[in-house]
Amino acid sequence: MSAAKNVIATGASSGLGFEAIKQLLQQSEPYNFILGARSIAKAQAAYTELEFDTAKHTVHVLPLDLADLRSVQGFAQQALAQLGGKRLDYLFLNAGTLDDAKGPGPHGSSWCEGYVVNHLAQHYLVHLLRETLTVSESRLVFVSSGSIRSIGANDLGDLDIGLKADSGAGIRAIYSASKFVGLLGAHYWRRELPSCRVVAVSPGLIPNTKLASDMGLSMDMPDAKAIPEGAQNLLRAWSINDFPADREQIFLTSWGEWWPKDVYGLSLDPNLQAKWCLSREEIEKAEGLAA
Numbered sequence: 001m002s003a004a005k006n007v008i009a010t011g012a013s014s015g016l017g018f019e020a021i022k023q024l025l026q027q028s029e030p031y032n033f034i035l036g037a038r039s040i041a042k043a044q045a046a047y048t049e050l051e052f053d054t055a056k057h058t059v060h061v062l063p064l065d066l067a068d069l070r071s072v073q074g075f076a077q078q079a080l081a082q083l084g085g086k087r088l089d090y091l092f093l094n095a096g097t098l099d100d101a102k103g104p105g106p107h108g109s110s111w112c113e114g115y116v117v118n119h120l121a122q123h124y125l126v127h128l129l130r131e132t133l134t135v136s137e138s139r140l141v142f143v144s145s146g147s148i149r150s151i152g153a154n155d156l157g158d159l160d161i162g163l164k165a166d167s168g169a170g171i172r173a174i175y176s177a178s179k180f181v182g183l184l185g186a187h188y189w190r191r192e193l194p195s196c197r198v199v200a201v202s203p204g205l206i207p208n209t210k211l212a213s214d215m216g217l218s219m220d221m222p223d224a225k226a227i228p229e230g231a232q233n234l235l236r237a238w239s240i241n242d243f244p245a246d247r248e249q250i251f252l253t254s255w256g257e258w259w260p261k262d263v264y265g266l267s268l269d270p271n272l273q274a275k276w277c278l279s280r281e282e283i284e285k286a287e288g289l290a291a
Contacts, residue, residue, distance in 0.1 A: 002029065002030065003030075004030040004031055004032040004056075004057070004058070005029065005030070005031050005032070005089040005090065006031075006032045006034070006083060006086055006087060006088050006089050006090075007031060007032065007033050007034065007088075007089060007090040007091075007092060008034045008035075008036075008079050008083070008088060008090070008091050008092070008129065009021065009033065009034070009035050009036070009090075009091075009092035009093075009094060010035075010036050010064065010066065010092070010093055010094055010095035010122060010125070011093075011094035011095030011096060011143070012033075012035045012036075012037075012043075012092070012094060013035065013037040013038075013039070013042065013043035013046065013061075014046070015227065016094065016143075016203055016227060016230050016231050016234060017092070017094040017095070017143075018046060019227050019228060019230070019231035020092075020094070020231040020234050020235055021033060021035070021047075021059075022050055022231075023228070023231055023232070023235060024057075024235070025050060025052040025053075025057050025059075026052070028056075030056045030057055031057050031058075032057070032058045032060075032086075033057070033058065033059045033060065034060050034062065034079045034082050034083065035059065035060065035061050035062070036061075036062055036063070036064025036066075036075050036079070036095075037061050037062075037063070037064060038063075038064065038065050040061050040062075040063055043061045044061050047059045047061070060082050062075055062078045062079060062082070063075065063078075066095055066097075066116070066117040066121040066122065067106035067107065067113050067116055067117055067121070068106065068107050069107070069109075069116075069120070069121055069124055069283070069284075069287050069289055070107075070289065072121050072124050072125050072128070073128065073289070075125070076125060076128035076129060079129075080129070080132060083132070087135075087136045087138075088129070088132050088133060088136040088138045089136065089138060089139065090138060090139050090140075090141065090238060091126070091129065091133060091138055091139070091140045091141070092141050092143075092238075093122045093125075093126075093140065093141065093142050093143060094141075094143040094234070095117060095118075095122060096117070096118050096143065096175075096179075097113065097114055097117040097118060098114065098171045098174075098175055099112060099113040099114035099117070099171060099174060100112070100114075100168075100169060100170050100171045100174060101114070101162065101163065101164065101165060101166060101167040101168060101169040101174055102166065102168055103165070103166060104165050104166060105164075105165030105166075107287075108287075108288060109165065109287060110164060110165055110286070111163055111164060111165055112163060112164065112165045112166075112167065112169070112174060114163075114171070114174040114175060114178050115163040115174065115177075115178045115181070117178075118175070118178035118179060118181075118182055119178050119181045119182045119185055119276070120283065120287075122182070122185075123182075123185045123188075123277060123278075123283075124280070124283050126140070126185075126189055127279070127280035127283070128280070130193070133193060133196055134193060134195055134196065137195045137196055137197075138196050138197075139196065139197045139198075139199065139238065140186075140189060140193070140196055140197070140198045140199070141199050141201060141234070141237045141238060142182060142183070142185070142186040142198070142199070142200045142201070143200075143201060143202075143203065143234060144179055144182060144183050144186070144200040144201060144202055144251065145175075145176075145179045145202055146202050146254075147172075147175060147176040147179055148176065148179050148180045148183050148264060148267070149263065149264075150176045151176055151177060151180040151266065152266075153266060155177075156266065156272065159177055159180075159181065159276075162174070162177055163177055163178065163181070180266075180267065181276045183200055183251070183264060183267045184267050184272060184273045184276045184277060185273075185276070185277050186198055186199075186200040186250060187248070187250070187267055187268060187273050188273040188274070188276075188277035189277075190247065190248075190250055191270070191273075197243070198250055199237040199240070199250055199252055200237075200250050200251045200252065201233065201234055201236070201237035201251070201252040201254075202233070202251070202252070202253055202254050203225075203230035203231070203233045203234050203254055225254070230254070233254045233255075233256075236252060236256055237252050240252065240256075244258050246261070248261055248268055249261055251263070251264055
């Protein structure tokens with residue numbers, strides 16, 4: 001039997017992320033999963049119920065609250081210890097949340113929770129795993145969304161206002177803006193980690209996830225897809241090897257094609273990427289994590 005593929009993942013305790021891991025646990029290729037979850041007991045119970053082949057696959061669930069960057073620090077340390085110096089084949093950044101900006105930020109952050117969870121915390125996690133990712137020549141899969149198309153050039157100047165805690169912005173505005181910034185992060189790491197392969201991917205319109213139902217989406221909508229199909233769309237970003245010659249073309253659509261760059265052209269600006277993709281030291285200082 002071939003050596004197990006090692007995976008660190010966020011957002012895999014329910015919804016699309018859980019379904020994606022479930023499908024991989026049904027495959028013959030062995031996997032070693034290291035998963036972050038807010039509720040360890042709930043996530044462990046969900047995976048135990050799958051009754052997968054434990055002689056082939058392993059699933060380790062570690063505590064992770066992406067609204068708390070100290071929790072991200074602890075998760076990274078435990079995940080690397082669990083990895084034990086082995087190659088990290090995949091970093092699967094799937095976690096997402098819906099949140100308006102009508103109250104204080106989590107744990108004293110100046111940013112709203114939707115921004116912290118959907119971008120800042122996962123960007124920080126990549127910083128904490130950077131050395132291992134580089135040595136391993138890992139594949140980083142950023143779960144994005146077609147909602148990034150709602151951010152236009154006229155919106156860019158307002159992002160750092162709307163994404164702040166207590167800005168009053170609604171859930172749809174926060175979700176689209178935070179996903180756009182997350183795509184900036186994917187491009188940032190594409191440039192910063194040249195030995196790695198970075199892929200952004202959209203699962204498509206998946207109304208039956210909690211995230212989508214909270215936004216009022218339904219299966220009656222055109223192009224709506226069930227959760228298993230959405231998970232398959234995400235897993236395409238794990239397996240695809242037919243990459244465009246242009247390394248800026250990283251966004252894989254839910255129908256399996258590479259989106260032309262003009263769809264997400266605003267995210268290609270290196271200056272905009274640098275503005276929103278802070279260094280590890282900048283994050284730790286801003287979020288009160290510096291010693």
